[in-house]
Structures are given as structure tokens and as C-alpha cells.
Amino acid sequence: MTNPLSSLAHRTARWCALHPWRAILGWVAFVAIAVGLATMVPTQDATDADYRMGESGRADALVARAGFDEPDTEQVLITAARGDLDQAAAQRAAAEVVAGMNALDGVEAVADPQVSPDGSAYLVSVQLARDQSDVAPLQAVTGDVAADFPQLSVRESGDVSLDGAIGERVGDDLGSAETISLPLTLILMLLAFGALIAAGIPVLLAGTSVAATIGLLAPLSHLVHAEDTVSSMIVLIGMAVGVDYSLFYLKREREERAKGHTTRDAVEIAAQTSGHSILVSGFAVICSMAGLFVVGDTTFNSLAVGAILVVAVAVLGSITVLPALLSKLGRWVDRPRVPFLHRALAGTKRGAVAGRVLGPVTRHPAAALALSLVVVVLLAVPALGMKTHGANLETLPSSVPEAKTMQDLSRAFPSEGTTAELVVRAPASEQAQVAAALADVEATAQGSALFQASGTPVEVSPDGTTSILILAMPFEESDARVDDAIEKLRTTYAPRALDGLDAEYAVGGDAAESYDFVQREQSRLPFVIGFVLLLTLLVMGVTFRSVPIALISAVLNLASVGVAFGLMTLVFQHGWLEGALDFSSPGFVIDWLPLFVLVVLVGLSMDYHVFVLSRIREHVQRGLPTRLAVRQGVADTAGVVTSAAAVMVSVFSIFATLSMLEMKMMGVALSGAILLDATLIRLVMLPAVLCLLGDRVWWPSRRPVPLGERVDEREFELV
Numbered sequence: 001m002t003n004p005l006s007s008l009a010h011r012t013a014r015w016c017a018l019h020p021w022r023a024i025l026g027w028v029a030f031v032a033i034a035v036g037l038a039t040m041v042p043t044q045d046a047t048d049a050d051y052r053m054g055e056s057g058r059a060d061a062l063v064a065r066a067g068f069d070e071p072d073t074e075q076v077l078i079t080a081a082r083g084d085l086d087q088a089a090a091q092r093a094a095a096e097v098v099a100g101m102n103a104l105d106g107v108e109a110v111a112d113p114q115v116s117p118d119g120s121a122y123l124v125s126v127q128l129a130r131d132q133s134d135v136a137p138l139q140a141v142t143g144d145v146a147a148d149f150p151q152l153s154v155r156e157s158g159d160v161s162l163d164g165a166i167g168e169r170v171g172d173d174l175g176s177a178e179t180i181s182l183p184l185t186l187i188l189m190l191l192a193f194g195a196l197i198a199a200g201i202p203v204l205l206a207g208t209s210v211a212a213t214i215g216l217l218a219p220l221s222h223l224v225h226a227e228d229t230v231s232s233m234i235v236l237i238g239m240a241v242g243v244d245y246s247l248f249y250l251k252r253e254r255e256e257r258a259k260g261h262t263t264r265d266a267v268e269i270a271a272q273t274s275g276h277s278i279l280v281s282g283f284a285v286i287c288s289m290a291g292l293f294v295v296g297d298t299t300f301n302s303l304a305v306g307a308i309l310v311v312a313v314a315v316l317g318s319i320t321v322l323p324a325l326l327s328k329l330g331r332w333v334d335r336p337r338v339p340f341l342h343r344a345l346a347g348t349k350r351g352a353v354a355g356r357v358l359g360p361v362t363r364h365p366a367a368a369l370a371l372s373l374v375v376v377v378l379l380a381v382p383a384l385g386m387k388t389h390g391a392n393l394e395t396l397p398s399s400v401p402e403a404k405t406m407q408d409l410s411r412a413f414p415s416e417g418t419t420a421e422l423v424v425r426a427p428a429s430e431q432a433q434v435a436a437a438l439a440d441v442e443a444t445a446q447g448s449a450l451f452q453a454s455g456t457p458v459e460v461s462p463d464g465t466t467s468i469l470i471l472a473m474p475f476e477e478s479d480a481r482v483d484d485a486i487e488k489l490r491t492t493y494a495p496r497a498l499d500g501l502d503a504e505y506a507v508g509g510d511a512a513e514s515y516d517f518v519q520r521e522q523s524r525l526p527f528v529i530g531f532v533l534l535l536t537l538l539v540m541g542v543t544f545r546s547v548p549i550a551l552i553s554a555v556l557n558l559a560s561v562g563v564a565f566g567l568m569t570l571v572f573q574h575g576w577l578e579g580a581l582d583f584s585s586p587g588f589v590i591d592w593l594p595l596f597v598l599v600v601l602v603g604l605s606m607d608y609h610v611f612v613l614s615r616i617r618e619h620v621q622r623g624l625p626t627r628l629a630v631r632q633g634v635a636d637t638a639g640v641v642t643s644a645a646a647v648m649v650s651v652f653s654i655f656a657t658l659s660m661l662e663m664k665m666m667g668v669a670l671s672g673a674i675l676l677d678a679t680l681i682r683l684v685m686l687p688a689v690l691c692l693l694g695d696r697v698w699w700p701s702r703r704p705v706p707l708g709e710r711v712d713e714r715e716f717e718l719v
Helices: 004-018 020-040 054-066 087-102 136-148 159-193 196-220 230-258 263-295 298-319 321-334 341-346 352-363 365-385 401-412 428-446 480-498 510-544 547-573 593-621 626-656 661-698
Strands: 073-080 107-110 121-128 152-158 419-425 466-472 504-508
Touching (some): 004 263, 004 298, 054 466, 073 136, 087 136, 159 230, 230 263, 230 321, 230 593, 263 298, 263 321, 480 510, 504 510, 547 593, 593 661, 626 661
Antiparallel strands (some): 073 121, 419 466, 419 504
8 A cells, every 4th residue: 555655755756856946946935935924024922921820820910910010120239359348348339339320311210228138248229210221321330330449349230131141142152053053064964975065955955944934933923922942942953854854865865876776766766765754754753842732831832833833844845845956966966075085985885884783783682672771771760850940040150240140149138039929919998908918928927937038018009909028038949948938828828818808819929930830840741741652652653554663662762751851860950060061050950941852852863763664664575574674774774863863963062062051951961862862772772672573563464565576685684
């Protein structure tokens, strides 16, 4: 029976090969129109309301509904440059800061200087005017005061300056990553093909796919609001799958031409084989990324839309413009050749290196499987103790001056650090009762070991219906006691004091938002894993008509994910390689990363998993016994898988060198897991399991439907 996916890839590639200029110009027009959409349709970014969830989301909605005036604030921190603080000098410096800030037009109000509880720091809070977004004049005042008092450290940070500094650092990081990744990918492609045109085609296809996706995302953002990081994720995923798909197709087309087929025949054969694998793996990646929708979070929804779209565009390009280009270029795709490199690649026997590994694996599959399982389990076990928490001041790079200032400020002034907000909405006529109840909550909370005085009075909305009580916690935000404090406030202190009042209340704030996000993620993580694994089972089962293949694919994906989680836990929670990677361990993994890494890793690893299994099935269909088909199929695809994995590992490794901790975590987890997946898991575990099962791996059928006459097994024996 003809496979509908293979037939679709074949028919599409055949038409594009027969009408190359139409296909090429059609692709150029598609990309141009997509990019043009981004200039005509403004992108709808996610708003604060989009991120609301749980009780903290209700608290934020109550604050927004009450119309509280929350202008941006800048903070000036004064400490000793070295040794003990000179109190007289600090007081004079604080007075100069107050006077200088008051003289600026964009400043609404300047608070009196505050002294830290231990007397080691002074703080001046500056409230900006409603429309003020330029803090350069304020920073100039801070700089002048710092110059006048060299014995003091006078630094500024705040809502605008910190956001600007972090945004600039993220932009610089991503810009440098993209600058490095493109030439690095091209170099790896040159090493894979030994010819400039062949090396440039995968990079060109991936780049145009990314550009088209970013353009298409603009109108789609009005349905699913775009998150800030989605463009970076599109570049990351788009370059990985775009290069992979081109590699699969181009390598097979060159292989068939080397056997004596014409260019058009080689393109058609590549379409029937690699083209089919691209469609299956693309669909598998899309299914995996769709698992992010299960969480029901704005960030994950936006990332899912971007990832699904870029994979779909890359698949479209791979089965349309790629065969058209190959048909038009013919043997020119192998020009201009890189001196010496092309000859060295031509002289290298296909599968020679992999054959040396596969020989012992296929002869002793049980031992190979046992040893590889030990390695995987050892790397995955630390994930059992993984702790997650939202990104906070601790995870910001101290190399950003504004971040370091805010970290020092939160330690010196606990009320400016970890806090919880109890928001109460009640009729204005009950304002007195609400005030008394909040006073009771504050007294009870401060009498416990979980809270301390914040020094901030209760704030009441202009209409007298909404009140906000801020409670400080003497812990770092990632401390487990913060979660206990929030839960205690929600379940005991607030209900007991507000019981009997006609009031709506909720506990919010940054710490509560992180707590609610982790709770939702942990509650839905099993559903995401189940969703991704179920779709993996269905896709692989339907594609290969084999229950064992589906189960093996799911188990191997779990092994890769376990390794990724284990690496994140060891490196970032326990602080391994802190010096080498230049970071300070926060003692946890940032909450959104495990889910993101899960779906990305499963999706990307399915690319070459499908490719390898498809080649193995080809050999079985031609009459080889399963053991020999496994050995030959893995050897045939080893070069392509190695090249594809090298691109992904290299790109993700670049992210591990960036300053933002989220990027480091993602880079380490994905690069390490993909490296192990492409070597130990796919080169040892997969063939070992397949050899142990033999023909039973194709159950419920005995063997795949043959493609033609049986072949002589001796033609496929490896050295």
C-alpha cells in the first residue's frame, strides 16, 4: 500500500523538479510577502493581564480594577565603597541626591532617605512622572554624587533602568549568538559536504524559513499574543530543523547521484525516502510543541505557536524549493569544492567510523544495552531532586550593574525585597472594618517567624473600595519558607481576619506569582508528558505500523529528557561547572525551562530518529534480516545524524556561554542531551534494542512490505 505521506512528498518534489523556476520564485514570493506582513501588521505583544494566573492573578486584577496609580520608581543606594559606612558622608550624599532629583522635570516625587536596619546603607526612592521613560538625567545626578563622594558607593537601579539594562544585555547576547551561529553552521556544512553551494543551501533554507515565520507571526499575534522571547526561540528551532531537513534531503540526493542516477531521478528518490522522513519528523515535532498548549500559559502558548509555525514553514521549503534548487543546480551543487576537504570526504567510506561502534553492539546487544542504560540512569537520577522556581533577582547576572545594585538593595532593605501583597476589595462603607482586619493580619503575620515589618502603610484606592497590605518576608525569594508564608497568609491569616466581611481578597505579588506558576506547572507536567508521549506513540506507530517501534521511540525520548533534566539539576541546582560557565548557582532550575526543554528535545530528537528508522526499514524491505538492516541503516545515516547533531549541539552550546541564566540552562540541557542522544542513545541503545527484538520489532506484521527483490546480504557487510 502506498504511504500517503511518501506519495505527497514524491508528487510535490516531482512537480517542483519539473518546474524549478516556478517553485523557486514561488518560495521567494512567499518569504517576501510574509516579511512584508510584519511591516504592515503591528505585532500584538502580550500584556500584563495575559500573564495572570491563580490567586496572584486575581490580586493583580483587583489592583488594576481599582485604578491604583503605580508610576515607575528609581532607587539610589548609598553604601561604603570599602570598610564601614561614613554616616555623615552618607547623609550628605543622600541630601545631594534628593536635591538633584527634585530639580529634574521628569521627577514626580522624591522620598526622604531611608536607613537600612543595620545602618550600613541609605536609600533614596525617586518616583517618576507618569509619562517619563528616560532615566538618563537621573543617572547623571547619581553619577555626579558618586564622583563627589569617592569613599562611598552611590548606585542607581529601578523599574526603568533595570528593565533597560536587562533588555540591552539580552539583545547583545542574542545578537552575538546569531552572529556566531550562522558562520559556525556554514563551517559545519562545509565539513559535511566539502562544497560551498551544498553547504550554503541548508543555511539559506533555514534562514528564509525563520524570516518568513517571524513575518507570519505578526498577524497571528492578534490571536495569540506574542511573548518577548518568541523571536529568539523561532531562530533557535528554525535553524535547527531547517538545517536538519536540508541535510537529510541533500545527502540522499547526492548519494543517489553517486550510484549513477540522473539528477531528476535522484531528487525523486530523495523525495520518496528523505522527503517522507521530513514530513513524518516535522509532524512529530509539531505534535511535541503542541504539548505546550496543555499548560495554558501565555508564554508557552506563544512559544508553541512560533515553534509550530517555523517547523511547518521549514517542512514546506524542504519539499518544494529544495528539490527545485537541486534539480536546477544538478551537479553544480557540488561546486565550488573546498580544496583537499572534498577529496578527503570522497575517500572516506560511508559508515566506516559508525561500523566500528556498531560491530560490537550488534554482536553483543544485551551487554551494550546494559552499559548504556547505566550511563543514562546515572545522568538522569539527579533530576529526581530537581527544584524549580521563577526567575528573580538571584538569577540576574551580577555583571549587569543595575542588577547587582538591586540585589544589594534587597539584602539591605528587606521591605524592598521579598514581599507579599494582600489585596482586599469591599464596599467603601466597610473601610474601617477592612482597616482593622488588615491591622490584625499584619500583627499576626509579624508575630510569626515568616514575616517582618515592611514599614509600608496600607494603601487605599481613591474610591475607598480596595486596600493593599504589603508584608515583607526575611528570606530570599527562592527560599522554601516563602512558599510556606504565602500559603499561611492565604489559608489562615487572611481568612481568619476577614471572615464575616463582605469582601473579596487575594494574595499576590512577585513571590506569589512564581508560587502559582510552579504549582500550575507541576500539576500539568504529567499531562504534558502524557500528551507528548501519546502523540509520539501514535505518530511512530502509524508511520512504521509497529507497536514495538512506537514504544521504543517513547522510552528513548524519556531517556533523553531524563538526561537533560539531570544535567540541569547537577550544573545549575548543585553548582557544577560554576567557574567554567561563569555563573552563581541559585539553588534551583528556572521554572519554565523543564517543560520547554522537554518538548524541544523530544521534537528535535525525533528528526534523526525517524530518519534512522526509515533507512533501517528500507533495508528490511529489500530483504535484509533485521540485525544486518539495523547495522547497515545506522551506518548509512551516521554521517547525516552526526552533522545534524553537530549543528544543534554547536548552536545550543553558544547559548550556554551567554550571561542570562535562562539561556545558559537551556543551552547546557539541550546541547548535552542532544550530544548523548545522537551518540549513546541512537548509536548504541537503539540498535541494541532492535537487534535483541529481531523481526519481532515489526509486530503486529512479521516484516515491512518488501520494496522489491531480495538482495545479497554480502553486499551490505561492513568492514
